[in-house]
Amino acid sequence: MxxxxxxxxxxxxxxxxxxxxxxxxxxxxxxxxxxxxxxxxxxxxxxxxxxxxxxxxxxxxxxxxxxxxxxxxxxxxxxxxxxxxxxxxxxxxxxxxxxxxxxxxxxxxxxxxxxxxxxxxxxxxxxxxxxxxxxxxxxxxxxxxxxxxxIPFYSRQARTVLAGCGELDPEDIREYIAGGGYHAAYKVLTTMTPEAVCAEMLASGLRGRGGGGFPTGRKWELTRKQPGARKIIICNGDEGDPGAFMDRSVMEGNPHRVLEGMLIAARAIGAGEGVVYVRAEYPLAVKRVRQAVIDATALGILGPRALGTDIPFVVEVMEGAGAFVCGEETALIASIEGKRGMPTPKPPFPAESGLWGCPTVINNVETLATVPLVLAGGAAAFRTLGTAGSPGTKTFALTGHVRNTGLIEVPFGTTLRHIVFAVGGGVTDSSGAADPAGFKAVQIGGPSGGCLTPAHLDLPLDFDSLKTVGAMIGSGGLVVMNRQTCMVNVAHFFMQFTQNESCGKCVPCREGTKQLLAMLDDIIEGRADAGVLDRLEKLARVVQLSSLCGLGKTAPNPVLSTLRHFRQEYEEHVLHKHCATGQCKALRKPEILAAKCVGCTACVRKCPVAAIHGERKQAHRIDPALCIRCGACVTACKFNAITGV
Amino acid sequence: MQNTVTSKPAVPVLTLNGRSVELGGERNLLELIRKAGIDLPTFCYHSELSVYGACRLCLVEIEGRGIQASCAVTPEAGLKVRTDTADLREIRRTNIELLLASHHQGCTTCGKSAACRLLELARRLGVDTVRFTARRPPAPLDLTSPALVRDPNKCVLCGDCVRFCHEIQGIGAIDFAHRGSAAAVVPAFNRGLGEVECVHCGQCARVCPTGAIMPRSEEEPVWKALQDPGKTVVAQIAPAVRVALGETLGLAPGEDTTGRLSAAMRRLGFAKVYDTAFTADLTVIEEAEEYLRRRAAGFAGPMFTSCCPAWVRYSELAASDLLPRLSSCRSPQQMFGALARDLLPKQLGVAPENLVVVSIMPCTAKKYEAGRAEFAHNGRRDLDAVLTTQELAHMIQGAGVRFSELVPEPLDMPFACTSGAGLLFGASGGVSEAVLRYAAAKLSGGAAPAANYGAADGTAARREVTVTVNEIRLRLGMVYGLREAQEILKEVRAGTCEYDLIEVMACPGGCVGGAGQPVPAGPETTARRACGLRHAAAAAPLHGAQDNPFITKLYQEHLGEPGGPRAHKLLHTKYQTRRRLGKSDGLPLIHGQDVGRVKVSVCLGTSCHLRGSQKVLRGLAKALEERGLAERVELTGAFCHERCDRGPAVTVNGQVFDHCTAELALAQVEAALAVATGA
Amino acid sequence: MSAAATIKGSRQFDAACAILDRFGRNPTRLIPILQALQEEYRYLPGELLAYVATALGVPPARVYGVATFYAHFTLAPRGKYVIRLCDGTACHVKNSIPILEALRQRLGLTAERKTTPDLLFTVETVSCLGACGLAPVVVINDQVHGQVTPEHAVALVEEIIAREKPAAA
Structure with a gap:
């Protein structure tokens, strides 16, 4: 070498x-x-x-x-x-x-x-x-x-990527250096060829943390081999999954680690410039990354002679403007170029023709923050954590009905049970109290992902195992849901999200998600006919197969996954107009318990639509057809006689 | 030779639906598949435009790669491609169904239904039910353009119009806005097409697969006039119409239908049917004379033709600096209009007010042109209506006239006698060819043989031809597509353009590719129409405009000298700069409250901007503030005073001052304040 | 109207020109330019967008297309207090929607009508602010409020109203 x-x-x-x-x-x-x-x-x-x-x-x-x-x-x-x-x-x-x-x-x-x-x-x-x-x-x-x-929340994790977050002063580049920071980049720039860097990454088996899990080394190698003098590395910090904030935490807590990863990637592919695209909802992350670039440039770590070598590398920070689809590579590129963030067909892949038409590598924040670890300790050491197919660790944003919510990092292959119960401290009910038997599902991977059920509690989580059960790691949002959660409602929530965030370019995503959402609306509003589930499933499949970009292709996942695991719940909604959790307002069956009602007329007076009738001192009745389920009567009733509203 | 075993050179092949297909350098898999005889459906693929990949209809299954849009895949040897799997059929049908669900489904009353791609595909793919219900909220029709009607409820968002306007015309008057299910194709700020920088070329309507953008129909007023016994309705037919009209009436593109056309129109009730090619001959003479006069007067650099109204409008909107280079000649359509008003009442014995003049044009921008204020006198337009080829075909069909069975009839004299050169106006390069024929004759003193210079023969978007007569070299540039024209404008501005005359046509292939022609039509159809015109021109007994005896007679009896005062009055026009966006309130800078405050606006339009209006505006604002005059003025940055050639323009209480500086503007404001105080 | 209000447009225009210059009037920097302009004007008036198109030499329709694509850009004036309710997954499963409903009801707003007529409040939802640990989250201007209940949210609004309209309160 x-x-x-x-x-x-x-x-x-x-x-x-x-x-x-x-x-x-x-x-x-x-x-x-x-x-x-x-x-x-x-x-x-x-x-x-x-x-x-x-x-x-x-x-x-x-x-x-x-x-x-x-x-x-x-x-x-x-x-x-x-x-x-x-x-x-x-x-x-x-x-x-x-x-x-x-x-x-x-x-x-x-x-x-x-x-x-x-x-x-x-x-x-x-x-x-x-x-x-x-x-x-x-x-x-x-x-x-x-x-x-x-503290079990911390002690049961394996923090490597997040190691610095929590103690390190993210605004002090020297502290990062004193802790060994930029040493891996230095080694790469001064002693390794691009081929060697790519080879090391391939050997490490590191897979992209942003969604699909494409091997990072392969992405780099493809770009390295492309002709052209100008190549670009983009750090994708447009973490848009609702319920995920891993990348935000890394950018806020250890921005230099991300820049070091970019510097290594730049060397590997021969890029002289980099762009960090940060989601606009993360003002603090924008500020920290901007400061980090200024500090690193001032010290000569970045610049025309990065780390004092002959290798130039400059970094620019761009703030997103609020579009989930810009997490998609080609849309991200369009956005940096000042256009509407609409994806373009692949091929050409960014590795061939990306930003400004140059070969471009796009890695997500967590991936880049992992890169210095791989290069510092070597591929073999990196592989000691995680599974053979998914080496290393993964950060997850653990939220929802779980005792300890927050950002966690565990090796790939960790079971869901460990995450929810050991790290997360178990499931809570909707009032926040512990509910040891309350686990219903976990939504993993955000709007592109799927749900996992009690049957999957002992499934070791990695890229491949999740695919087999119709879910994906996505960027790592992990939302725990208790038994008071309606899964149709969850599917509706995600469909509403993708529908809002669809760029509107291709037919299946623009029109298909609209129709899927309309069908889910019908189901939770009690209007759906018996054929709706069949239509829902068929259309979801077409959207999945034929959409232009990853957003559309994965948009139906939450629907398909909940249909797969909770079909009975859907059927109850459709056939019996019943939502067991009571979350679907329109399906609630308001009722006044005659045994409890004393006929005080308080509810009659409060009802804004005159849906309650009854003589004084006699049990009242509520007309479900008139009732708008506003709950005013429940609040007014001192005897807990009204249910189902 | 029969004995030698020759191994064929290995032609790369791929497998398409199990059969081997040779690769022939096609740009993408879709073109290859179509060449192999399978018409994969698409909305958003046009060979003239960039690949967009949005309609998801041309999907194919490639072994090892899964489902891909064939328009975006480069053909490679060895690929195993299928176009007909169960999944693909399901996807296509579902996507059509999805589009139909949010489409305005008034197909029976839609003007596009005969040529609607959505309807055609729904039939072809056997979509018999629409399982989906969610519609988009209805949007109002856009009726602001004189040439086009936009119906957002029929838009399938394929973006063909957006890309055409941007990529071929270099304008970008319409674009995508909003996103997701709210995504729409709209002009800037959701205004109307008539309120933005649209040049009305209508190419958006030509490429639109549905009826979301359509030429604005004027059939009704024409029917009304035809049925009014008190009116005499005459028509002119543009050259390009005759070689395209037949397409919707069962004939092939390029077939010359002039005779049947005039027969059909007489059956519709037109009193006279004339030929615009006649005034094309007139245009050639006026334009060539204008150029030669300019050249003699020392005018350096190229002159531009002015036959294409979309190009004229573009120049007024975006190239005000080059307006002096635009020929002052009216287009053949408008020359005809002026002559008709001038001569026909007497000739036909009709009271002027009862003469109705109609144009039959391949073009939507002609509708706009006919409505320009300078082509109206005493409140009456020279041309009462402009019908496109499509509209005329529709009227012929509507009247039940069996077009293909008609016995050809001649056009009406005297405006029927045309040279071959005049007929060529309908194809790109035709104007140049006609000018060359005239100039050669003129410069050689009539000695030059009747040559064909081949200017109208090519199909490239930019071509040129050079001819030397009597040691005078004439170099003509020809271009179609306004983006291509913009490239030439850059050269003219840089002083590197060596053409004498530049012919600009907005539409691909010239007028034969106009947006008023039958749709759908691709480059191949356009080429066949042009070919038809060339045949007609070659068959014409007269070679050039100079050979047309009726033109000579017209000059002798009515017009006087070419370019003379009478000709000038009837056949020439003036141009003015125009604002790109319709009226706006402007950007407020100083909002004084005094009752007698002076209203000042500084133009921030492109041309004034380039001339430094931003500096004027800021300088003026600063000076007013420093002098404590803020409460006494209302200062805005306005959008275009239509004096782009004289900017920066500043308006003070309604009076416009050209070539303004901050100092000059301040002096004017102070003067106005003094008047106000004095009063 | 105060003297400052009279010439506010002038100051803003100065700032707008400075922003355009800062980005070299480069059309590819359209998004950061619009972000900076929105910071200055608090929204993107149509006339301003028309000027941006002129200054960058791009079609106005394109500027409009970009401005309407991204959720952060707003083409209508916004309230002095912009209340952003997070409706990310974590907030949603912890009942963010009742908070939204309570706020809208208190201020007389709807999904379409996001700003109060007195331009005091704008209520909008955002998809995840990344503060999921504090779900549900409400952000008023730049102030983040975590673990909010509908009552708490309305109380925050009342507090602002009392401060802004002491006479009416």
Whole structure:
């Protein structure tokens, strides 16, 4: 194997990292406030400010920016002990936020309010104790958990891609370097040929995390072999699956990891430029990635001589404008080119003719964030996690009716049971209380995916196993649904989504999803005839087979999958006009229980459509034909006599 | 030789429905399949346009690749392709059904039903029921264009019109808007076609597979006039009409139907049927004389023809700087209109108000042209109505006239005598050929032999021909499609264009490919029509315009000298720049509240923009603010004062000032304020 | 009307020109240009889009097509407070729709009529803000509110109304 020779002096990442470590050394303690979207929404910035104030009040030297410390390192007064206070990206445990971590002990305080700051400073930083009431408890009976090490939500995961998210300051490139960041890219740029990089990726078996699971190495190799001097790498951060936020967390929590992955990919295919396309709904991710590009360019990691080599690589950040279909490769390219995000037929594939007509690789955020791991440790090490066909780990956004919602990372091949019950802490009912027997289904892969049922709880999740049961990993949204959830309603929700997000170009997707939605409307409104399920299934199949792009081809999946596993529920809706969960409003059968009704007429007076009749002090009756199921009577009734509304 | 065993050179083949098919360099699998005799249905594939891949009808199953749109697949040797699997049939039928479900289903009353691709495919694929119900909310008809009617309820969103307007005409007057089930093809800001930069070429209607865009019918007023005993209805027939009309009446494209056409029209009640080719001869003389005069006066660089109304409108909208290069000659249609009004009442003994003049044109833009203000006098248009070839065919059918059985009748004199050159006007290059024939005769003093210069022979979108007569070299450029014309405009602007005269036609192949001609028609049909015209021209006894005795007589008796004052009045016109978007409120900048405030608007249209109107607007706003005059003015950025050749234009209380700067504008505003204060 | 309001259009136009310049008047940068313009004007007036088309040298229909394709662009004026309700899967299964219904009912809005006549509120849904851990989520301007109930959402609106219209309250 030949190596790239370099006449120039390449960048000394070791020196940069060492400088940061020296600056950080006197600061024995560090407080990390989670500054991900979830925690910020819950008031993390106020907590950060309160902690700063409390530390200063306690007379503790607070360091907010290590670069200032570095600059002062030359003068003798510098390096005095103190506490570093920084923000981090998303931990994934958003529902417990704002989260505050104290290092080096790894104490994790949850649901921290600004008012708690003084106590944290006094108890933990000054006296070395624990603020017990802010610690996480798995349930009221057990002892409080000290930190991620003994919180099941964290301890039962395998965090590699997300490793940095949670402690690392995403806005400090030096900290990333000090932790070994950009070293893999450096190795690739200075010692490996493009062929070798592609070979290593192929050997690792890494598959694209964004949907289909196409082998990343093969994608790169195809593009590398294309003629043409100008090639482009696009990082697809247009994570549009409703219920998924893995890529958001990675971009917010560890943006340099993504850039490093792009740099490696660029070397592999011979690209001199890259574009990060970030979904517009993620303003914080946009900000962090933009800052990361500025910082990396300032240090010369990106630029005409990336990492000091002869290899140029520049990166531009573009914000999406709100179109799910732009997650599709050709639509994404159209959008970057300033057009309507409408997919184009493949061939030509982006690898042949992509952005501006140049050979283009499009990888999703998580894939690119995994790339440095593969190159740093080698393909063999990467393969130690996951399954033979799907090596490595996968992040999932675990949401819905589960005790611990949030961002998780587990090796491929982990069972659904482990995720829902061990990591997720089990199923909850709609009021949020534990419901150990409540598991009904998991919707995986968002609007392109399908559902998994109790029968699949022990299925090891990977790209191939999911295909066999009519689902897909998609980008990794995992929504747990309890027995109070109507599956027809779920299918309707996703169909509404794809119908809204269809670009309108090809006939089956534009017209087909509209008709599928209309049929689902009929079913949940109680208008459907007996033939509807047959029509639904047939049309869904045509849309699947004949749509132009991935959005259309996968749009019917939620319908087909719920039909497959919950056909009986559909039939109940269609044939008996009955929804067992009561979620389908129009199918509810309002009734006044004569035994409970005292004839107080409160409901009669509240009913806006005069659907309730009855004499005073006699049991009332409700006319289901007139009733609009508004629920006003239920609220008015003091005797719980009205059901089905 | 019989003994030698020759191995055939290996022709690459693929397997189509189990049979071997040779590859012949086809651009895509669809073309190959069609060449192999299987007419795979499509809405969105046109050989003239880019591949779009949206209708999902040309799907095929390729072994190892699954279901693919054949229009987007490059043929490769060894592919195993099927076009007829159960899945594919189901998909095609379902997709048609889906389109029908949200389509306005008034097929029996739709003007397109005879040529509607959707209807045809529904029949062909045996769609006998529509299982789906969800419709889209009805949208109003767009009746703003004088040439076209847009019915969004019939649109299947194949995008053919969008791509034609953009790729071939380089205009982009219509585009997709919104998305998903709300997606629609609309002009900018959902305005009407008549309120945007549409040039009315109607090619969108020609490529539309359904009736979503159709030529605007004027059949009713014509019927009404024909049935009015007090009216005398005369008609002119454009050259391209005669070689296409037969297509809808059971004849082949290119067949010259002139005789039957005139017979049929007389049966419909037309008093006289004349030939537009006659005024084409007149146009040639006027245009050639105009060019020679300009050349003699030292006018450098090319002159453009002005026969094509879509091209004229395009120039007025987007090439105001080149308007001086546009021939001032009216089109043959409008020359006929002027002569008809001038001569026919006397000739036919009809009161002027009872003379109804109708054009039969291959073109939708002619409808627009006939309505231009300069072609009306005392409130009466020179041409009362313009019918397309399609409309005339429809009227003939409607009257029950058996066209193919008619005995040919001659056209009416004197406007029936035409040269072959005049007939060629209907094909791209024909105007150039006619001009060359006239110029050669003129420059040689009549000594040049009657040659055919071949200008109308080619089919390429851009061609040229050079002829030297008496050491004078004439170099003519010919182009069709407005995008191609824009390329020439760039060269003219850059000063690198060496043509003397440039013939521009908006439609592919010239007028024979016009949007008023029978549909559907591809490039092959257009070529056959052009061929028909060339045959007719070759058979014509007169070679060039100069040979036409009736033209000579017309000049002697009525018009005087070519290009003289009388000819100028009747046969020439003027152009003006026009705004691309209809009236708008403008972008408000300063919103003063004083009662007597001065209203100021600075043009932000393209031409003024290029001349720096943005600077004028900002400079003026700044100056007004600095002087504390903000409350006393209402300042807006407006869209086009139609003085594009004199911008930046600024309007102060209704008065327009050309070539304005911020300083000049400020002075005008201050003057207006002084008047207001004084009053 | 205040002096600032009188010349607001002038300031905005200056900003619009600066935005066009910042992107080099490059038609391929149409989307970021529209994003920046919307930031400035809070919506995209038709006249502005016509000017963008002129300045970039592209057909107005194309600018209109792009502006209507992406959900983030709005061609109608929006309220001072834009309330975005997340209707991603996680929020949906945690009952986001009743929140939407409550907000619409309180403000007299519908799926078609998204902005109150006094231009104080706009209520719209978005498909996932990526804050699924806090479901259901409501965002008012840039302020994220997690684990919202219909009552809570209406209370937030009441709070704003009380602040904006002290006299009426």
């Amino acid at each position: 030949t190596t790239t020779t370099n006449s120039h002096e390449t960048m000394d990442l070791e020196r940069l990292g060492a400088a940061w470590r020296i600056a950080a050394a006197p600061l024995a303690r560090r407080i990390v406030v989670c500054a991900g979207t979830g925690c910020v929404a819950n008031g993390a910035l106020a907590v950060h400010a309160a902690l700063k104030q409390a530390l200063e009040t306690a007379g503790i030297h607070v360091v907010l920016d290590l670069r200032a410390e570095e600059a002062g390192a030359a003068c003798p007064a510098a390096g005095r002990p103190g506490v570093r206070l920084s923000g981090s990206g998303c931990h994934g445990f958003c529902q417990m936020g704002p989260l505050v971590t104290v290092l080096p002990e790894h104490i994790l305080y949850t649901r921290v309010k600004p008012a708690d700051a003084a106590e944290i400073v006094d108890t933990t930083l000054v006296r070395g104790g624990l603020v017990e009431r802010l610690l996480y408890r798995d349930d009221a009976a057990t002892a409080p958990c000290h930190g991620p090490g003994d």
